[in-house]
Amino acid sequence: MSIPIVNYLVLEPQPHLVAQECTACKAKFFGRHNACPKCFGVTFAEFEVPTTGVLKTFTIVHHDAKGVPVPYCAAVLDCGGMTVGGNIIGVDPDPEIITRGMHVQLKTYSLGTDAEGVEAIGFGFEPV
Amino acid sequence: MSENVWILGIHMTPFGKRADLDVLDLAAEAALAALKDAGVTMKDMQVMGYGNLRGGTSGQSLQKQIGQTGIPSFNVSNACATGSTAMRAVIMAIKAGEADMGIAVGVEKLYGAGLLTGNSVGSGPETWTPTGRNGAIKNLDGFIGTSGMAGLFAQIGLAYNDSDPRADFELFARISEKSHSHSTLNPNAAYQNKMSLEQIMNDPMIAYPHTRSMCSANCDGAAASVIVSETKLRTLSLEQQRRAVKISASILASDPWTEASQEFADVSTVTRNAAVAAYEQAGIGPDDLDLVELHDCFAAAELVHYDNLGLCEPGGAIDFFNSGATWRDGRMPVNVSGGLQSKGHPIAATGIANIWEVATHLRGEAGPRQIQGAKAGMAHVIGLGSSCTVHILEKSGL
Numbered sequence: 362m363s364i365p366i367v368n369y370l371v372l373e374p375q376p377h378l379v380a381q382e383c384t385a386c387k388a389k390f391f392g393r394h395n396a397c398p399k400c401f402g403v404t405f406a407e408f409e410v411p412t413t414g415v416l417k418t419f420t421i422v423h424h425d426a427k428g429v430p431v432p433y434c435a436a437v438l439d440c441g442g443m444t445v446g447g448n449i450i451g452v453d454p455d456p457e458i459i460t461r462g463m464h465v466q467l468k469t470y471s472l473g474t475d476a477e478g479v480e481a482i483g484f485g486f487e488p489v
Numbered sequence: 490m491s492e493n494v495w496i497l498g499i500h501m502t503p504f505g506k507r508a509d510l511d512v513l514d515l516a517a518e519a520a521l522a523a524l525k526d527a528g529v530t531m532k533d534m535q536v537m538g539y540g541n542l543r544g545g546t547s548g549q550s551l552q553k554q555i556g557q558t559g560i561p562s563f564n565v566s567n568a569c570a571t572g573s574t575a576m577r578a579v580i581m582a583i584k585a586g587e588a589d590m591g592i593a594v595g596v597e598k599l600y601g602a603g604l605l606t607g608n609s610v611g612s613g614p615e616t617w618t619p620t621g622r623n624g625a626i627k628n629l630d631g632f633i634g635t636s637g638m639a640g641l642f643a644q645i646g647l648a649y650n651d652s653d654p655r656a657d658f659e660l661f662a663r664i665s666e667k668s669h670s671h672s673t674l675n676p677n678a679a680y681q682n683k684m685s686l687e688q689i690m691n692d693p694m695i696a697y698p699h700t701r702s703m704c705s706a707n708c709d710g711a712a713a714s715v716i717v718s719e720t721k722l723r724t725l726s727l728e729q730q731r732r733a734v735k736i737s738a739s740i741l742a743s744d745p746w747t748e749a750s751q752e753f754a755d756v757s758t759v760t761r762n763a764a765v766a767a768y769e770q771a772g773i774g775p776d777d778l779d780l781v782e783l784h785d786c787f788a789a790a791e792l793v794h795y796d797n798l799g800l801c802e803p804g805g806a807i808d809f810f811n812s813g814a815t816w817r818d819g820r821m822p823v824n825v826s827g828g829l830q831s832k833g834h835p836i837a838a839t840g841i842a843n844i845w846e847v848a849t850h851l852r853g854e855a856g857p858r859q860i861q862g863a864k865a866g867m868a869h870v871i872g873l874g875s876s877c878t879v880h881i882l883e884k885s886g887l
């Protein structure tokens with residue numbers, strides 16, 4: 362048994378992110394919405410976000426709230442025209458290595474297993 | 490045509506560690522001094538705007554300390570723009586003709602509060618349980634990006650002008666070098682020590698490219714302003730009229746829909762919209778401004794707001810800063826107070842404190858840091874989430 366860190370991470374058949382797309386104006390966003398923030402429409406379809414993207418901007422967090430493992434690279438990506446937030450994983454969080462414009466690919470990893478044996482799955486982006 | 494509105498009195502307490510005072514002591518210190526500066530009393534006030542994010546106090550609790558006259562209090566909460574939003578509420582009441590005089594107060598005790606980060610991540614749950622609109626099974630800070638302010642604004646700065654590679658660590662550190670130099674002339678600043686570029690860059694890294702001295706400083710402080718209608722002002726003494734400061738524009742805006750805004754805080758569009766509206770309302774442009782206090786909560790924020798506020802050519806903020814324009818002896822002095830990184834950032838007080846700084850220069854009362862001959866200035870604040878206030882002030886011609 363496994364569970365994604367958020368409901369917009371879909372694990373099968375291959376891990377990918379799913380956004381809500383307004384059927385009227387095609388605006389896209391993650392998570393449940395009561396109405397479209399752009400055109401106020403109330404019908405949505407699912408949009409499969411490309412699993413590759415380009416790094417628009419980033420930071421390397423060295424001090425964070427209690428319990429957050431540091432350092433880590435938090436980034437903002439462009440995945441096929443949609444802005445996506447996520448961490449850069451699989452490389453050292455080092456500004457000499459992580460650069461704006463770098464191409465990245467969605468990857469999942471285990472966040473651990475709960476008392477009932479369910480494994481939580483997180484996601485991040487690895488340089489291609 | 491609605492009423493013109495003016496600042497009749499205004500005060501900012503010293504920012505820093507005020508351990509001997511509680512939140513209401515600080516709020517009262519600012520409010521009573523602003524009333525004294527205005528030459529009026531609580532009896533003259535018909536409306537109050539009040540902001541205190543973390544102390545649990547209200548305008549009513551302040552009134553119990555300084556005067557219970559029964560006037561309404563708009564207790565507002567708008568992140569870092571709380572103080573200026575409280576002031577905006579008073580300005581609207583006067584413009585609407587419901588009052589001819591009112592007071593706005595912002596106060597915070599934050600000394601030693603630590604970093605402004607997201608919520609702490611507790612120990613793991615017994616079982617993973619999806620909660621909220623995203624069905625999150627844990628606090629996402631640090632797992633899907635960052636909720637920490639230093640990191641958010643780092644991302645905003647590094648994205649400047651389509652991720653211009655010149656927007657780098659050293660550039661942002663040089664912006665902080667300016668702030669820490671300006672604050673040496675400000676006796677009200679929490680940190681008045683000059684810092685070299687090397688010291689700033691070698692300070693502990695909080696969120697690259699922001700070191701500790703490139704982040705806003707948590708401290709205690711309060712600011713308050715007495716606002717008056719122009720009709721009422723003209724009945725007051727010549728000295729009150731001479732020291733009054735005209736509020737030529739008062740704008741409060743929220744972030745509009747943009748493609749990225751729900752994933753990546755957009756503080757730029759809201760600032761651009763507010764600035765355009767403010768220039769139109771004031772009938773003056775950026776070239777007419779003699780000084781600007783803008784919301785430099787982190788060094789990277791200052792760079793993007795040069796552009797957002799129209800202080801430079803579109804896309805030209807890096808060249809603009811490199812020209813020396815924003816130093817106090819430059820053609821467009823920015824944050825001569827030392828800004829939030831050295832003057833300090835007691836959140837709900839900041840929005841009125843920035844207005845106090847500009848007003849004090851326009852009155853010619855800024856002492857050693859006076860910008861000579863200042864006739865017009867702008868105060869800008871961002872509340873992440875995001876809201877923005879822009880006020881344009883002009884020297885009295887009465």
Ligand SMILES: [Zn+2]
Binds near residue numbers: 384
């Ligand atoms: Zn829509």
